[in-house]
Amino acid sequence: MKRSTTEILAKLRQLMLRTQVGESSGISAYIVPSDDAHQSEYQCQHDERRSFVSGFDGSAGTAVITTDNALLWTDGRYYQQAEKQLDSNWVLMRDGLTTTPSIGAWLAKNLPKGSFVGVDPRLLSFRVWKPIETELISAECQLVPIENNLIDEVWGQDQPPQTSNKIITLKLEYSGVPIAKKWEVVRNQLKDKNADALVVSALDEIAWFLNLRGSDIDFNPVFFSYLIVTHDGLLLFVDSGKLPTDFAQHQTENNVQISVLPYASIGLEISKIVSTKESKIWIAPTSSYYLTALIPKSRRIQEVTPICVLKSIKNDVEVKGFVNSHIRDGVALCQYFAWLEDQVKKGAEVDEISGSDKLESFRASKDKYMGLSFTTISASGPNGSVIHYHPKEETNRKINDKEIYLCDSGAQYLDGTTDVTRTLHFGEPTEFQKEAYTRVLKGQLSFGATVFPAKVKGQVLDTLARKALWDVGLDYGHGTGHGVGHFLNVHEGPMGVGIRLMPDDPGLQANMFISNEPGFYQDGEFGIRVEDIVQIVPGKVAHNFAKRGALTFKTITMCPKQTKMIKKELLSDVEVKLLNDYHQDVWDTLSPILSREGDEFTLAWLKKEVQPI
């Protein structure tokens, strides 16, 4: 489970000692973010530097190495996993607890005055850089960009190369809107802001804007590139060898001409625009410090990009695809859970890994399937309490009728991306497990039925999903909802529903899609999560928030929620009706398909699972 990092740290500290900063030699601390140069949430292996140096391979976390300390900051989803993976060289800093200092505050307190703290400026967003810089300045220390990446030097020959897979075009029947039309909207916003250019480094924004998809990062259909949008040009910085063969035709169909430049020339091009144009340049505050610093402060617009917001509000074709892909995905899920229940009851050997493989095979048989959208969390018993667990050989457990089974999974289809969690018990759950499940479900039903004023930030809805758990002193250590891309990243902004503010949240709007996923985790015992994807739709209520507009959610995930786990006496009449109506909807939607496919086995299971309570 734990990999020794002693040698890696020793080498890194030698390099830190030899690093030149101006006249001085030696940096006192080195920050290793989990980001790649595009601030992607997930990375290709080439970019898994924080995992390499620390041994902790969760999706979020930042390592800080000083002369005599090694610390890893990560959030509530990963406390358990980090405890298991970090060796004794490391101290786990539990991010999100009020007692845990920020990285900047810790460094400011623990480093002597005059210290230099190094970081690769491509791997830290401006937004993260700035507060660390401020803390360090106040402690008379300095955050300095180190252009050559020290981890890469330590890693050497063994570091996997950056992936460069072939790009594919996404036809208008799936994307819905030609590039020219998206460009027009962006151009108008550039005009409004008196800006010459928009610099885009987020890979999903580039893929969405250009109606292209890639496979450079597992599960995330994106490709390494940068994009600059100006009033008269689209500059795509990409290894031209990976462009699709139908790229010329793609441009014609999308009514645009795209200039292709070398991936590495982005910095040069920004500098050129800075020196030849006079107006402003728009770059997201989530772009790297490196790119941002190329633009003089007075010339910068640092706001979420218009592409990021446009992308989150699905167009009609994307909406239709989202709904349809969730129906196909629901069929696969039902087939898996029907099969699994039967296997467990028969006493067959199914474990977390073989289970998730089976689920993948059901999904792979579906139309427009393009792969998984993330590593399946197939977790039995105590593994379910590790929030972002995924099974490995050494943790693999049998799926049985004694423990709760939590399955959080999703797929990429040409017409949409799915993400769904169901929690099941194939034997007799304890009273406490049933209570916890019922309270999670209450929160989920209540959240999913919330009517709210248009454009409220997602954050204000978060507590509604927790209320039923809070009533008895229970809670969960993660957010309630995240945006989902359209055949794109399974987590996308700018909106989100959680205790922490999403700083770029433009407010919830119709045709955004988010997850609805409260949970409960009993450390070392079990985990419960119920997750649907919901579409934001107009709310039909008597009043209209004084013309502001009413919104609510429509659940598009199609898969029963195990009623065996429910203590009905804890549900209100409204909640019972919401659940029964949902199950009726699932039956009405999926049963004709299963019938048509002649899958009587799954149909029988589904019939049983959707019985009203």
Next chain:
Amino acid sequence: MKRSTTEILAKLRQLMLRTQVGESSGISAYIVPSDDAHQSEYQCQHDERRSFVSGFDGSAGTAVITTDNALLWTDGRYYQQAEKQLDSNWVLMRDGLTTTPSIGAWLAKNLPKGSFVGVDPRLLSFRVWKPIETELISAECQLVPIENNLIDEVWGQDQPPQTSNKIITLKLEYSGVPIAKKWEVVRNQLKDKNADALVVSALDEIAWFLNLRGSDIDFNPVFFSYLIVTHDGLLLFVDSGKLPTDFAQHQTENNVQISVLPYASIGLEISKIVSTKESKIWIAPTSSYYLTALIPKSRRIQEVTPICVLKSIKNDVEVKGFVNSHIRDGVALCQYFAWLEDQVKKGAEVDEISGSDKLESFRASKDKYMGLSFTTISASGPNGSVIHYHPKEETNRKINDKEIYLCDSGAQYLDGTTDVTRTLHFGEPTEFQKEAYTRVLKGQLSFGATVFPAKVKGQVLDTLARKALWDVGLDYGHGTGHGVGHFLNVHEGPMGVGIRLMPDDPGLQANMFISNEPGFYQDGEFGIRVEDIVQIVPGKVAHNFAKRGALTFKTITMCPKQTKMIKKELLSDVEVKLLNDYHQDVWDTLSPILSREGDEFTLAWLKKEVQPI
């Protein structure tokens, strides 16, 4: 209603034209905040510059005057009032709407490059200054401190002088903790932060820390002063003529020695500390730009002061006083409402002003009464929809049996501060009025019974109070709860419950006191608000948020909520029980006092009002 500002604006624009900025002459815009030099929420008349220049006299708002525009930003509580008070020279900027630009953004967009924007640096907090400065820099404009206040120059002879009333000492039987003990806690926090000094400019923090009270600002028992706390001294900057005669004895009782310096010498003293000491200086981000800029950036700790947080967590003596003062206040309220109902039924002439005078007289008869805690909002019919209305001769309405009467009032007692709202109808409310009232009450009951994890920020609870209104597309344009001082300001931080984040909220903790006040307002027709003060207390639930601790609220306001306004079928069984239990509690607490006082009239009214539904 509207006062012409034409002449004032003309004079101001002349002064703006003549203002020197370095070599240049003339500023393009002048910002008039509502703050005084202490960033008080309410001001003495001397400091009502924004009201003087704009005609709008609400408690929150900022005026911006350019060569050809005059704009006033204010929030949802004051839209209606501002519309009524601003003359045609002014444009109302509705703060809080997504379509309303910030002051900085508006200036950046509308001023030509190279413009100077002036403001009195004493009247703008650093926190407000900074984003405006940033926006202006990005538009190649500049925010400049103008030391002489231009409004004062325009106002001239007619400007009332700064008040300088006598200070009183608050005995330990009311304050609970001697200054020496408070100082010790602050000193430890200074040590932790490696700081030499804490600069305090917030008047309520100074009053609380020094166990002193004043009356320089109506309703707010504070006195104009600054305080510097160091490891070895307490420096109080105050007009020494206003010190209480028992000041020497006060210091002895509180086991401290306080050095008194002239009020105006605060800047000098900060500069002296900067130049003679080496460690940091702590100042709140809510202190003025003027004070903050005296401390070099690298020497500053800009965080909420330890005094602000300590003050919000009431000590045992303060808690007891809070509870007791609310009981006495409840008696006065019941006496008023009983009297009022009788008067209205008799057809007697009672109007908003005479009503509030009567309420004041009941309060004034109570033990330890020191005055009102804010201007009573005594509002009949459409006046109730103006959220922070208070009656004036020209708006005064008769209180009658045709309209809803909203009464939001509070008092200062030596042992606590009250703030309570009740909404009543003395005739037949409409179905819609009853539905709105019931949904407001549902939110209030549900919020008041919430169990939550210790130290969550107040913001996360806000939506719980709105949910029942949201269910049918209704909402209210203000926060749900604010802190309340102990014989101090009726609004105090650092915590609060609202849609907007309170940036300094340290998380809700036991023995904080906040208001619980959802509402609903039908523009031009009626207003509904039900407000109690609640104490944060440990929650008794089966689990304990994984050792984090469970908290809940205890309502200490003692006054019935009119059950005639309730549509019982909209309440859940739990809500009915909460209301009935509350009314039983009010009866058990107040009836013995009314009996003892022989007030059979009020007792009979109370008996009727607390009947279970």
